Amino acid sequence: xxxxxxxxxxxxxxxxxxxxxxxxxxxxxxxxxxxxxxxxxxxxxxxxxxxxxxxxxxxxxxxxxxxxxxxxxxxxxxxxxxxxxxxxxxxxxxxxxxxxxxxxxxxxxxxxxxxxxxxxxxxxxxxxxxxxxxxxxxxxxxxxxxxxxxxxxxxxxxxxxxxxxxxxxxxxxxxxxxxxxxxxxxxxxxxxxxxxxxxxxxxxxxxxxxxxxxxxxxxxxxxxxxxxxxxxxxxxxxxxxxxxxxxxxxxxxxxxxxxxxxxxxxxxxxxxxxxxxxxxxxxxxxxxxxxxxxxxxxxxxxxxxxxxxxxxxxxxxxxxxxxxxxxxxxxxxxxxxxxxxxxxxxxxxxxxxxx
Amino acid sequence: xxxxxxxxxxxxxxxxxxxxxxxxxxxxxxxxxxxxxxxxxxxxxxxxxxxxxxxxxxxxxxxxxxxxxxxxxxxxxxxxxxxxxxxxxxxxxxxxxxxxxxxxxxxxxxxxxxxxxxxxxxxxxxxxxxxxxxxxxxxxxxxxxxxxxxxxxxxxxxxxxxxxxxxxxxxxxxxxxxxxxxxxxxxxxxxxxxxxxxxxxxxxxxxxxxxxxxxxxxxxxxxxxxxxxxxxxxxxxxxxxxxxxxxxxxxxxxxxxxxxxxxxxxxxxxxxxxxxxxxxxxxxxxxxxxxxxxxxxxxxxxxxxxxxxxxxxxxxxxxxxxxxxxxxxxxxxxxxxxxxxxxxxxxxxxxxxxxxxxxxxxxxxxxxxxxxxxxxxxxxxxxxxxxxxxxxxxxxxxxxxxxxxxxxxxxxxxxxxxxxxxxxxxxxxxxxxxxxxxxxxxxxxxxxxxxxxxxxxxxxxxxxxxxxxxxxxxxxxxxxxxxxxxxxxxxxxxxxxxxxxxxxxxxxxxxxxxxxxxxxxxxxxxxxxxx
Numbered sequence: 001x002x003x004x005x006x007x008x009x010x011x012x013x014x015x016x017x018x019x020x021x022x023x024x025x026x027x028x029x030x031x032x033x034x035x036x037x038x039x040x041x042x043x044x045x046x047x048x049x050x051x052x053x054x055x056x057x058x059x060x061x062x063x064x065x066x067x068x069x070x071x072x073x074x075x076x077x078x079x080x081x082x083x084x085x086x087x088x089x090x091x092x093x094x095x096x097x098x099x100x101x102x103x104x105x106x107x108x109x110x111x112x113x114x115x116x117x118x119x120x121x122x123x124x125x126x127x128x129x130x131x132x133x134x135x136x137x138x139x140x141x142x143x144x145x146x147x148x149x150x151x152x153x154x155x156x157x158x159x160x161x162x163x164x165x166x167x168x169x170x171x172x173x174x175x176x177x178x179x180x181x182x183x184x185x186x187x188x189x190x191x192x193x194x195x196x197x198x199x200x201x202x203x204x205x206x207x208x209x210x211x212x213x214x215x216x217x218x219x220x221x222x223x224x225x226x227x228x229x230x231x232x233x234x235x236x237x238x239x240x241x242x243x244x245x246x247x248x249x250x251x252x253x254x255x256x257x258x259x260x261x262x263x264x265x266x267x268x269x270x271x272x273x274x275x276x277x278x279x280x281x282x283x284x285x286x287x288x289x290x291x292x293x294x295x296x297x298x299x300x301x302x303x304x305x306x307x308x309x310x311x312x313x314x315x316x317x318x319x320x321x322x323x324x325x326x327x328x329x330x331x332x333x334x335x336x337x338x339x340x341x342x343x344x345x346x347x348x349x350x351x352x353x354x355x
Numbered sequence: 356x357x358x359x360x361x362x363x364x365x366x367x368x369x370x371x372x373x374x375x376x377x378x379x380x381x382x383x384x385x386x387x388x389x390x391x392x393x394x395x396x397x398x399x400x401x402x403x404x405x406x407x408x409x410x411x412x413x414x415x416x417x418x419x420x421x422x423x424x425x426x427x428x429x430x431x432x433x434x435x436x437x438x439x440x441x442x443x444x445x446x447x448x449x450x451x452x453x454x455x456x457x458x459x460x461x462x463x464x465x466x467x468x469x470x471x472x473x474x475x476x477x478x479x480x481x482x483x484x485x486x487x488x489x490x491x492x493x494x495x496x497x498x499x500x501x502x503x504x505x506x507x508x509x510x511x512x513x514x515x516x517x518x519x520x521x522x523x524x525x526x527x528x529x530x531x532x533x534x535x536x537x538x539x540x541x542x543x544x545x546x547x548x549x550x551x552x553x554x555x556x557x558x559x560x561x562x563x564x565x566x567x568x569x570x571x572x573x574x575x576x577x578x579x580x581x582x583x584x585x586x587x588x589x590x591x592x593x594x595x596x597x598x599x600x601x602x603x604x605x606x607x608x609x610x611x612x613x614x615x616x617x618x619x620x621x622x623x624x625x626x627x628x629x630x631x632x633x634x635x636x637x638x639x640x641x642x643x644x645x646x647x648x649x650x651x652x653x654x655x656x657x658x659x660x661x662x663x664x665x666x667x668x669x670x671x672x673x674x675x676x677x678x679x680x681x682x683x684x685x686x687x688x689x690x691x692x693x694x695x696x697x698x699x700x701x702x703x704x705x706x707x708x709x710x711x712x713x714x715x716x717x718x719x720x721x722x723x724x725x726x727x728x729x730x731x732x733x734x735x736x737x738x739x740x741x742x743x744x745x746x747x748x749x750x751x752x753x754x755x756x757x758x759x760x761x762x763x764x765x766x767x768x769x770x771x772x773x774x775x776x777x778x779x780x781x782x783x784x785x786x787x788x789x790x791x792x793x794x795x796x797x798x799x800x801x802x803x804x805x806x807x808x809x810x811x812x813x814x815x816x817x818x819x820x821x822x823x824x825x826x827x828x829x830x831x832x833x834x835x836x837x838x839x840x841x842x843x844x845x846x847x848x849x850x851x852x853x854x855x856x857x858x859x860x861x862x863x864x865x866x867x868x869x870x871x872x873x874x875x876x877x878x879x880x881x882x883x884x885x886x
Contacts, residue, residue: 053759054766059397061405062762063780064482066802071480104570105398105554111570170601178605185611186602191388191593194575195567305390305597307572315394315571318757 040333048322055320059102099323108327117202119308123293129232138243160237169303184222186305193219227304235289242285246278279350287343294335385590387883390597390606391616400553401532403481407875410529414876417532417559425872445516450509458535459564466503471536473501475548483530486781524783529876562587562881587881613866631864637871640689640779641856647849649811658715664701665708666743676735684855686841687791691873694784694837708747720748726773728758733774784837793818810849
């Protein structure tokens, strides 16, 4: 038995009970989220303080005289005990003050507001590509299990798993940008298009569309498509493999045989009956791969000179710029929690039993 | 198969739509575009900027009172200053500002602006603040010691009679840039002297004004038509952060940037056959050396130190891993500085080294560690040195680590040896002489932590000689002191000075005129023209 529809209960007592249960769950969920984020903050903070890197040097540089060094050390509060440093930091964070990044001189939140949309844009396009190609490929491979198509899909997936992303990125640039000229080069826009569109969301594709600047939109699209395709390929590899194995399991179920015996068209059997039942685990898979892309992918960002969150956090970490690292980590943590909540909601949409 | 066909159709459609978005917007003729690693920029405030990229940006946004001829360091000329002189007491300097000069805002350039700029640099005392502070200015006395007498006249009183050249060269450093105080005052927060605002904005009179600055992404400058040396030959300069070097190369070859600033040997070799790419080169002040910690009893023996200097294949390294970007150099003052010498007494000589080691009591060698930053060229140098030292029986263990980790260890004096680079802080020989050849207090908690201190090299005599050099009024005699100290230093110091950096900017053939000076604050954009 699968895909059974729940028989609607319509008693008002039941819906009250449902409401109570829901608010209890929301409370529990809120508690979990807070504990998770707090734990994340604490662990990141401690790691930042125990790494053998002197954060003062990141600010004043190697050549600064001793008095400058000492003053900055005191300014950072590094002379105080660890618990006090953390307490001060956490108290500020609770007031919405994440401090300043040492490296960029900007408030951390300002930086994140600039870098995160770049990552969001890239990750979203990449995930769309991954889903648009990965799901049909997985289904297709499962249906034609053991035949040539299946092998091709699996090899494509395997390559996606095993080829290093920076290599693929460079080769992609060499081929599609340098040799063929199909796409634009590294960066988010050509120099000539800089500053033509006022940032509203920070996602160039959206901002330019809102402003009706279609030339800018086209240029932004030409810039995002290659890195997104590269990242999309990696999420495609994951999504197609998982889709394939979910589908294989479903296609062996009795209801599929029943449907076929009933004389339903094969495409209907596959796309309406079988695929629908893998929707829930598939949403989880897609959400996970989207979330991991939203962390920012350092290598792709580096190769494509993409000013995203991944290289921001990494660069900050390498320079012991802990305010930026902590702020970035919290954002990534929130993204994970948010995507999880979102996929929970999606379950309810695709699986009536979860309503 | 139907599905595959459909997927292919979608793919093809996507590819075509990408193509149909039309021709590339080539960089406009009057705009210069550079691909460069600029994630080291912390601040664009002249009183604070001290990193390579930040200094370069500041140099193009602001003017100083004085400048020197990049081809002949002994020729000092005025940028904003019309005349300058020192009183007979050797301590009171008077500068006359050229009349009629204007900042980007339209405000006139006055002595009061210069006084305010220097005062704030001393009071803020950020990383480069000591370049002015070393003349006896501090937050308590600077308003009295540096003052504008009238709109065109600036007076500065140092605490002792220093060599005038020392003072003048320090005034050519980025920290001595003249800021538009009227504009800056509008952005003061508390007692920050507009530091917060100037980190990300410009208020100068330089060849360019800052149009936009996005950390880790790009900065854009617009030309100042009214610049003191005349309008720049281009209208705008865009510098984009491109961290990956292979990507920089692709952008350059494709013509989407005019300059690729950080290419390494691999990329440069690959560009050799490209007729539309030209390499601009210039000596940079950065020096690569190996530091030998004198806390290690083996390394503290003079024969061992000398032996190790005979155990580096300077020429071989220069021709292979260091080719193109570094040239052999064995003294602590880089070429292009007052008093620099070109003596290269050492070459690879294993027999000589073995004899010295035997004399020191180590005929069969010993074991050492070397802390190495895990980037090129440090790792390349370390591996080559490991091989040549092994030939004399010295077993060298490399400890690769992130740059900040190596630095933290080096500053704590817990290393045996380390490969490191030193770039001068300002264009006077004292910057290197002080760090390589002065160690006023060798105690662990010493205030002055020079490179000599980091390697625990106790040198009271040499320290005195360098202290005398900064007070030598006669420029020729001053030069002679540096030359003599360097020759002594080559023989006895725990520093194996090996290479001087050459900065290379790969550029499109049609974009010429980039000026690469001996320090990063002498890299100028104004003469770049595209045709």
